[in-house]
Amino acid sequence: MIATKLISEARSHRDSSILVDPLLSPLPDTLPKNVTKIADSILTPEELKITSYDVPELLQAIRSEEYSCEAVTRAFLRRAALAQKLTNCLTELLPSRAIARAKYLDSLPISEHGRFQGLPVSIKEHHGMEGLTNNGGYVAWIGKPQDGRCSTQEVLLQAGAVLHARTTQPQTTMHLETSTNIYGATTNPWNTDLASGGSSDGESALIACRGSILGMGGDIGGSIRCPAANTGIYGFKPTPRRIGKLCSLAAVSGQEGIIPTQGPLASSRSGLMLFMETYLSYEPWIKDDYLVPIPWRPVTLPAKLKIAIMWSDDIVTPHPPVTRALKEVAKSLSEAGIELVEWKPEGHDDCWDITQALYYEDDGKHVEKLIAEGGEEMLLLTKWLIKDNENVKYRTVEGVWELKDRRNAYRLKYNELWLSTGAKDNHPVDAILCPAGPGAAPPHGNAKYWNYTSQWNLLEYPGVVFPVTFVDQALDGKDEAYVPKNDKDRFNWELYEPGKYVDAPVGLQIVTRRFEDEKCLDILEAVEKAMGRK
Amino acid sequence: MIATKLISEARSHRDSSILVDPLLSPLPDTLPKNVTKIADSILTPEELKITSYDVPELLQAIRSEEYSCEAVTRAFLRRAALAQKLTNCLTELLPSRAIARAKYLDSLPISEHGRFQGLPVSIKEHHGMEGLTNNGGYVAWIGKPQDGRCSTQEVLLQAGAVLHARTTQPQTTMHLETSTNIYGATTNPWNTDLASGGSSDGESALIACRGSILGMGGDIGGSIRCPAANTGIYGFKPTPRRIGKLCSLAAVSGQEGIIPTQGPLASSRSGLMLFMETYLSYEPWIKDDYLVPIPWRPVTLPAKLKIAIMWSDDIVTPHPPVTRALKEVAKSLSEAGIELVEWKPEGHDDCWDITQALYYEDDGKHVEKLIAEGGEEMLLLTKWLIKDNENVKYRTVEGVWELKDRRNAYRLKYNELWLSTGAKDNHPVDAILCPAGPGAAPPHGNAKYWNYTSQWNLLEYPGVVFPVTFVDQALDGKDEAYVPKNDKDRFNWELYEPGKYVDAPVGLQIVTRRFEDEKCLDILEAVEKAMGRK
Incomplete structure (x- = not known):
């Protein structure tokens, strides 16, 4: 009451x-x-x-x-x-x-x-x-x-x-x-x-x-x-x-x-x-010294950009309009003389397991308590994340240390993966172009796949999202013959019908390395210019 | 065996x-x-x-x-x-x-x-x-x-x-x-x-x-x-x-x-x-992206430096040679036209309590186990830090969060304290000159007071130590009339006799704000030049 x-x-x-x-x-x-x-x-x-x-x-x-x-x-x-x-x-x-x-x-x-x-x-x-x-x-x-x-x-x-x-x-x-x-x-x-x-x-x-x-x-x-x-x-x-x-x-x-x-x-x-x-x-790090004192630095992009495209994270295949958006942008980039390579994702499922576990070291008990204190119902997406999630458990301090060790090892490995893209030409990719999610905006209650964004939170890589296109009823038909790779993939595939997504915008994401925030936005500019935008 | x-x-x-x-x-x-x-x-x-x-x-x-x-x-x-x-x-x-x-x-x-x-x-x-x-x-x-x-x-x-x-x-x-x-x-x-x-x-x-x-x-x-x-x-x-x-x-x-x-x-x-x-x-942050990508930056020191001297942390009074070293350096700085103010420490005891607790979130069990695995004896200074320490307890994750909240609040407060030294002239102090410890090198087994250094670890402030003088049997007599403020102070005071410290060097510490590493070493240069060193 x-x-x-x-x-x-x-x-x-x-x-x-x-x-x-x-x-x-x-x-x-x-x-x-x-x-x-x-x-x-x-x-x-x-x-x-x-x-x-x-x-x-x-x-x-x-x-x-x-x-x-x-x-x-x-x-x-x-x-x-x-x-x-x-x-x-x-x-x-x-x-x-x-x-x-x-x-x-x-x-x-x-x-x-x-x-x-x-x-x-x-x-x-x-x-x-x-x-x-x-x-x-x-x-x-x-x-x-x-x-x-x-x-x-x-x-x-x-x-x-x-x-x-x-x-x-x-x-x-x-x-x-x-x-x-x-x-x-x-x-x-x-x-x-x-x-x-x-x-x-x-x-x-x-x-x-x-x-x-x-x-x-x-x-x-x-x-x-x-x-x-x-x-x-x-x-x-x-x-x-x-x-x-x-x-x-x-x-x-x-x-x-x-x-x-x-x-x-x-x-x-x-x-x-x-x-x-x-x-x-305004040098916010003076009053808030939690911040790193790095001003917004001018960046010189390489004469020929090298961008990796991640079509899928190998766990959940994005819906057709997302793949079409990637193809369209890739075509523009290629025509603008930007070198494109394919990003081979590694361990994105592990990354999500660690991420969820670290969100809720306490098994979500704090959240549960707060919800109970307010006398309110736990919403389904809260329940999905906290209660029905095998990665969310009550941890001991040793358990948290172990998770952080896994996180640190993954960060190190992913950085090596990134640098390895420059093994032959000494030019690691400048950015990854990837989905911002497994589809366009879903019908309410279905946003259950975070990996396309959460991946870069654990890694602390900057990511920018920009609008590319809209779901097209003619172009973005469902691939009825698709065979899902796993339960998450099945959920996402079953969710899609172009008719449910009328007028839905489709955005994509550009990701750069840790602290390459300036480069991230400069590459967005280069990408949009390649797309014929101002 | x-x-x-x-x-x-x-x-x-x-x-x-x-x-x-x-x-x-x-x-x-x-x-x-x-x-x-x-x-x-x-x-x-x-x-x-x-x-x-x-x-x-x-x-x-x-x-x-x-x-x-x-x-x-x-x-x-x-x-x-x-x-x-x-x-x-x-x-x-x-x-x-x-x-x-x-x-x-x-x-x-x-x-x-x-x-x-x-x-x-x-x-x-x-x-x-x-x-x-x-x-x-x-x-x-x-x-x-x-x-x-x-x-x-x-x-x-x-x-x-x-x-x-x-x-x-x-x-x-x-x-x-x-x-x-x-x-x-x-x-x-x-x-x-x-x-x-x-x-x-x-x-x-x-x-x-x-x-x-x-x-x-x-x-x-x-x-x-x-x-x-x-x-x-x-x-x-x-x-x-x-x-x-x-x-x-x-x-x-x-x-x-x-x-x-x-x-x-x-x-x-x-x-x-x-x-x-x-x-x-060598830009080590490229291979090790745990690092912050800040090169060694040139610093322009203010025309007139303003240095705070912390004579004591208000918990344990340093031994006479340390105080003499501070006085000698202060005199040189003053004569070189550097403005000196007094640092008023706040909550250094709380800071140490939080610090120890965060060192050993697991009550030191991991350390105990490792010592036992080696079949070796736990040394007295290990026992002192881990076993005989009321701040070291086995924490729950909620307990660790609470400690981190206290740590974060303390960091914020200390930064405000630092900035407040510029309230009147818009020139917060450039550095703190302080002891590096409560005395010169102690006789083996007595290093039980970390606060003069650990303070700046919790705060993540850079600190540099430099040699100043040596214990002087004539100048550094014990203050027999001193009344200790607390048990730690008593332990330190009782430890001192100049005769136990023959030839012991005395160093001091210069501390600057978070990420002011370059300034820290540049101020050391200014201080040493004021002391007549090259």
Whole structure:
């Protein structure tokens, strides 16, 4: 009963937060599954224009005083409120504090705004926000006051950002799609039958609806990259220790087997780049010395890039649209004179076994306890990960040491594997191009294969996801003759029917070596240019 | 019985390894306690000359073909063999492989030697060596074959070093002085009644005897800095993840609460600097991606340095010679125009509690088991640290998480403390000058206070130790009226009598912020110049 009351209060709080001024006109009685065009009939032309910019263009428009910070903020607040109605992506909108902040910035000379110039930025709820509460997806934590400093946001504010929205995450923040007993499910704006991904799903749905063009998510197994791929936007998981993580709420805060990292999601590649460069230009490692003091370093790419393509991890074969996306990009790269080789994955199944075990050294008991404390139901994807998982066990300290030894040995071996690709020409591959998941955004409740992203969390390799294409009903027929290799592969193969994936975006992932974050984004640029993009 | 046989074999192996060619002439029947001058009557003038150089001068002498690599290697082998006879600092000398290597280098053009040009380098035994065995101070591990790659040594060899000697460490490699049931105690060449420090004691004794002028030790609580201070040499503990640690043998390899690091000990500041710069110039992070890819960066020190002096950690008051050393250096710094402030330590006792608990998450059971497996006795300093220590307990994973949370909070708080020293002038202190221990090298068996070094291991701050003075019988009288603050302070105070510390060197420590390794050594240079050194 207490839980019901708390949930109802959390929802009321969110619902009243989106009562923007002026109020949104009513939505059509019947909404299509693809809601990405609804804004066109609800927002003003100016709001549509402001929210259509990508990050550098919007900053330029503010710098040139084409728009005030307040006008920009108000446009994004209205579009974010609409995104909430369409996809259920917010835990709260922040109109009062965002408008006050925008007005304050407008009162300063443009030159004193900082490099973010009044840019609205959305934040995944469990990263916290000064003076507000955090629930992190748990009923038990509804109303929990923010405790401690939010180091990333301090930098964002120092740089002149306006924090305008807080976004949903799943129960436990450990699903690759989103539902909580507090807010229900977040849906994919391209097809509301599908998941927007997780755990930074609120960010991806909001950005895909252009209720934000830059947001902060977090990633310990794919939580930035999966939602970016599912919704046709850009998402970057940097090497851990380059972006602060102080005050992010998690059930377990002393776990260090797999280290999470915050990272940006954006409507464009330029948004990711500008974020990384700007954030690091403020030397966040001075106040937060958990961070490695490496500025955003200029990189010179080799004259002829050498990119490995991983068609499959040899465990679960990706769905046809993913394979087609890889083929299309490979063709563009090849035509642009980029050398392509095939990536031979090694031990990705072992890697996932170790990863899951390290997520839950305590057999997930902490999570179970928190769920019980909130009097809420354990959702199926939580149960799947924690209870029905033979790799998740209660460990002794010796057991944890053994897992870390296995992890360290695997890291060393994988680095050797990478370097071995340069054995003949002294040019190891510059990057791996690979799926961001085993398919496009799945129907709700089916995101049960993390390996295409979690692989790079254990290895601490940076990974960026970018949009490539959409599921095509004509081109992406099911391979009915396919013989699955194992149970996971069967589950994934059986899941696919093109008709279930109408309008679903397909993203791919570029991975580079540990701490090659700059190279990762520079290679994305080279890849997109090869694809004929700007 | 088996243990006795193994021990006897290990000693025989060591003893035959030091039968250098030509053999050393017999030592005097009675040795003084201070054995630092014995070499003068045993070695040839040329050997004395070669081994008197510091690293850059020796490299210059090889480069200019004044000496061949072989001549240099032979001189250091003879002097190291002598050091073994005087201080018991070796587990084995490596004459055959060192001379073969030197001859090989001599066969190459000088320009192809690599930056270390044939420099003899000694290695702490538990860091391992390709093709040899490692015991790590445990009887059970006598004869254990080297397993895996020694990443630091790969770089040393790539750079043209000659590995000529392997040095002792204590049982468990976790004492701040050295004794094992295999080799007995290593003694301090300045006064053989005193400890040479630990756990990289063999290195310190060997280098103080100039049987090596550059060696690799390791440090998780003071194991480089304490021996350097005890023997009047230089030792540098960098920020972890700047120097590789692959293949170092430890009872517990998955423990990550406090991360150990390898680091150099040398006869001069220039040796440390040259090592760091050279090592990192080979980009070791490519093969060992555990490392952070930060090259040795040039630093511009502020025009007027601001150095904090920590006279005491407010728990154990250092002995009079340490305080005098601090006063003398402070006077020199002040006269050189360096701004001095007082460091107010916070929570160093908590820090030590957390540190010990994280060393032994398993209550030391792994260590106990290994000791039992070898059929050897648990030495008193092992017992003191593991068995008689209320902070060492068997932890659950939740218990370890809690410790890591406390550690992280302490790190954050200490960083804030550091930055707060710039609150008024926007110039936080550039470094802390502090003791390297609560006294000079203690009589064997008494190294029970680690905080002056271990403090900076938990914080991951780099620390360098440099020689300042020697215990002075006239100047360093005991303060008989002193009233100890607590049991630890009483133990330390009672331990002191100047007469027990004849000829003991006194070193001090300079500490900078995390990853400010370059600044740490540059400030040491500034400090030594202020002291009138070159």
